[in-house]
Amino acid sequence: MTGPLVGIVLVSHSARVAESVAELAQGLAAxxxxxxxxxxxxxxxxxxxxxxxxxxxxxxxxxxxxGVALLADLGSSVLTVKALLAEEGELPAGALxxxxxxxxxxxxxxxxxxxxADLAAVAASAAEAYAYRKV
Amino acid sequence: MRDAExxxxxxxxxxxxxxxxxxxxxELDSPIGDxxxxxxxxxxxxxxxxxxxxxxxxxxxxxxxxxxxTLISTxxxxxxxxxxxxxxxxxxxxxxxxxxxxxxxxxxxYAGVGAVAQLGGAAPGDxxxxxALVPGVAALSTSYRAARDAAEHxxxxxxxxxxxxxxxxxxxxxxxGHEDPGAAxxxxxxxxxxxxxxxAAAEDAAGGxx
Numbered sequence: 001m002t003g004p005l006v007g008i009v010l011v012s013h014s015a016r017v018a019e020s021v022a023e024l025a026q027g028l029a030a031x032x033x034x035x036x037x038x039x040x041x042x043x044x045x046x047x048x049x050x051x052x053x054x055x056x057x058x059x060x061x062x063x064x065x066x067g068v069a070l071l072a073d074l075g076s077s078v079l080t081v082k083a084l085l086a087e088e089g090e091l092p093a094g095a096l097x098x099x100x101x102x103x104x105x106x107x108x109x110x111x112x113x114x115x116x117a118d119l120a121a122v123a124a125s126a127a128e129a130y131a132y133r134k135v
Numbered sequence: 136m137r138d139a140e141x142x143x144x145x146x147x148x149x150x151x152x153x154x155x156x157x158x159x160x161x162e163l164d165s166p167i168g169d170x171x172x173x174x175x176x177x178x179x180x181x182x183x184x185x186x187x188x189x190x191x192x193x194x195x196x197x198x199x200x201x202x203x204x205t206l207i208s209t210x211x212x213x214x215x216x217x218x219x220x221x222x223x224x225x226x227x228x229x230x231x232x233x234x235x236x237x238x239x240x241x242x243x244x245y246a247g248v249g250a251v252a253q254l255g256g257a258a259p260g261d262x263x264x265x266x267a268l269v270p271g272v273a274a275l276s277t278s279y280r281a282a283r284d285a286a287e288h289x290x291x292x293x294x295x296x297x298x299x300x301x302x303x304x305x306x307x308x309x310x311x312g313h314e315d316p317g318a319a320x321x322x323x324x325x326x327x328x329x330x331x332x333x334x335a336a337a338e339d340a341a342g343g344x345x
Contacts, residue, residue, distance in 0.1 A: 049171075049211035050211060051208075052207050053208055076211070076216065079216040079217060079254060080216045082216065083216035083219055086254075
């Protein structure tokens with residue numbers, strides 16, 4: 001008997017980047033139970049940028065009561081999530097901005113969440129991606 | 136004392152200034168940014184005015200908090216959460232009071248600027264909006280006009296700086312020689328405040344003479 005899974009939101013300046021990273025992470029995490037995952041990419045009118053509205057909608061959509069891990073790519077994506085977290089009532093209780101590289105962190109977070117890990121473990125696992133040196 | 140109407144006028148004056156200067160802000164944002172600062176702020180402040188009209192808050196703190204929330208949700212670039220945090224935090228500092236004094240306004244903006252610095256992780260000298268906001272808000276203890284002048288001076292003083300934050304930070308040395316668009320728009324915000332404060336003082340003087 002397992003409880004609800006941690007939800008994951010991918011926030012990017014680009015809808016296609018967010019959706020592609022979601023596809024990649026889901027592919028690599030395949031095998032485990034499906035993790036609630038949503039993207040908030042680009043602006044409402046389909047341009048490059050950040051939409052607070054899309055972020056809030058995505059976070060609410062994946063909230064199962066076990067917390068929501070938000071991964072953001074750059075600049076305004078990160079700042080908008082932080083500004084929303086500072087405001088009560090916007091993001092679900094238990095929403096957390098994950099300090100991790102976007103692609104690696106998304107894969108790591110999804111695999112960990114799929115194993116039923118709690119929010120702190122998902123965050124720690126994603127953050128570990130920073131320690132992996134490529135050279 | 137300043138009431139909600141004073142703060143609504145400030146937001147209206149800021150919107151007019153952003154409309155007037157949108158092309159210049161975007162031009163400043165072209166060599167070192169992504170050429171959207173003017174349009175982003177126009178969209179944001181236009182939404183602020185609409186929100187204030189749709190559901191007018193009856194106290195100064197409410198005006199600034201609604202303005203801040205609206206900027207966060209409508210701008211679409213980094214200036215949204217940054218200006219949104221500035222105004223929202225200042226609005227929270229002002230609380231529920233129906234009228235606030237100039238000292239309270241100054242302290243509230245000071246807290247707002249601190250929140251911006253914390254959110255963006257920037258400090259004065261990094262070629263950001265803080266280079267106009269920090270000297271501008273500090274000069275509020277002298278006068279609104281001094282604040283406007285200090286912010287404008289601070290914005291122009293970003294030209295020789297090397298950017299350390301945001302997209303311009305990636306450019307390193309190549310960011311030198313350009314005025315920071317965020318500092319330029321911050322100067323507009325404080326100039327709008329000075330304009331409405333001077334207009335209010337002129338109204339008071341006319342009222343007193345009558």
